[in-house]
Amino acid sequence: MGIVNVTPDSFSDGGAHASPGLAVDFAQRLVEDGAQILDIGGESTRPGAEPVSVAQELDRVMPVLEHLKDLAVPISIDTYKPEVMRAALAAGASIVNDVKALGEPGAMEAVAGSDAAVCLMHMQGEPRTMQDNPRYADVVRDVKEFLASRLAAAEAAGMSRERLLLDPGFGFGKTFAHNLELLRHLDAFSELGVPLLVGISRKGMLGKITGRDLGERVHGSVAAALLAVIRGASIVRVHDVRATRDALEVYNAVSG
Numbered sequence: 510m511g512i513v514n515v516t517p518d519s520f521s522d523g524g525a526h527a528s529p530g531l532a533v534d535f536a537q538r539l540v541e542d543g544a545q546i547l548d549i550g551g552e553s554t555r556p557g558a559e560p561v562s563v564a565q566e567l568d569r570v571m572p573v574l575e576h577l578k579d580l581a582v583p584i585s586i587d588t589y590k591p592e593v594m595r596a597a598l599a600a601g602a603s604i605v606n607d608v609k610a611l612g613e614p615g616a617m618e619a620v621a622g623s624d625a626a627v628c629l630m631h632m633q634g635e636p637r638t639m640q641d642n643p644r645y646a647d648v649v650r651d652v653k654e655f656l657a658s659r660l661a662a663a664e665a666a667g668m669s670r671e672r673l674l675l676d677p678g679f680g681f682g683k684t685f686a687h688n689l690e691l692l693r694h695l696d697a698f699s700e701l702g703v704p705l706l707v708g709i710s711r712k713g714m715l716g717k718i719t720g721r722d723l724g725e726r727v728h729g730s731v732a733a734a735l736l737a738v739i740r741g742a743s744i745v746r747v748h749d750v751r752a753t754r755d756a757l758e759v760y761n762a763v764s765g
């Protein structure tokens with residue numbers, strides 16, 4: 510899954526694009542590089558980020574979706590807002606990537622009435638403050654229990670398991686130690702019985718491990734994506750599609 514951010518914070522994130530035209534060009538590049546899904550987002554959910562309005566988010570993502578609907582790969586809309594979900598699905602998106610796991614009022618209904626797939630992600634707190642003092646009794650058990658309960662809620666709302674993906678949410682209200690523990694025990698989440706999506710690309714934990722700034726985390730990101738797949742991830746959300754594809758091709762050739 511290649512990341513396409515339609516947000517103005519382009520200095521801090523190599524996947525960010527201030528205008529729809531640039532985002533569309535970039536998205537087409539990612540497909541040429543081997544992306545099998547594109548994740549389009551119009552609100553930054555990085556630590557400390559402020560929310561944007563529904564209108565602003567629609568202004569950013571809808572022109573991009575209109576241009577990408579005839580592309581050969583499924584389009585994922587990265588949003589927690591039900592209004593954006595509905596508009597994006599009507600414009601051809603087929604996956605909702607929700608960092609709030611359909612927790613906003615109206616989000617469950619917005620997706621249940623479609624035939625889209627949904628990624629239910631774990632987050633502790635909200636982006637503005639989530640890294641202030643994240644705490645868990647047992648991070649793997651706590652995150653797994655949350656995901657199991659959201660999975661049950663989505664099924665109760667009429668969504669079949671075949672439509673659902675789960676994600677422990679690396680960096681979303683987690684310390685470095687929490688993130689390492691989650692990656693070390695990623696296999697525990699496979700027991701929930703649906704495919705796992707994992708996003709570690711360029712995140713702070715890689716900066717902590719390698720000492721490198723955002724733009725220089727490609728090798729660490731590829732290592733993390735490969736580790737996640739070896740530990741059971743079905744989809745990896747990445748900025749560096751070409752490098753990640755190469756690593757996964759090597760893995761696939763060896764593992765058959």
Ligand code: 8Y4
Pocket residue numbers: 522550554555587606607608628630676678679706707708709710711712713723746
């Ligand atoms: C550098 C680059 C530093 C990016 C931080 C970041 C996930 C996600 C995000 C994830 C799913 C991000 C929308 C945060 N992360 N969706 N979204 N899983 N499903 N930060 O891990 O990339 S945005």
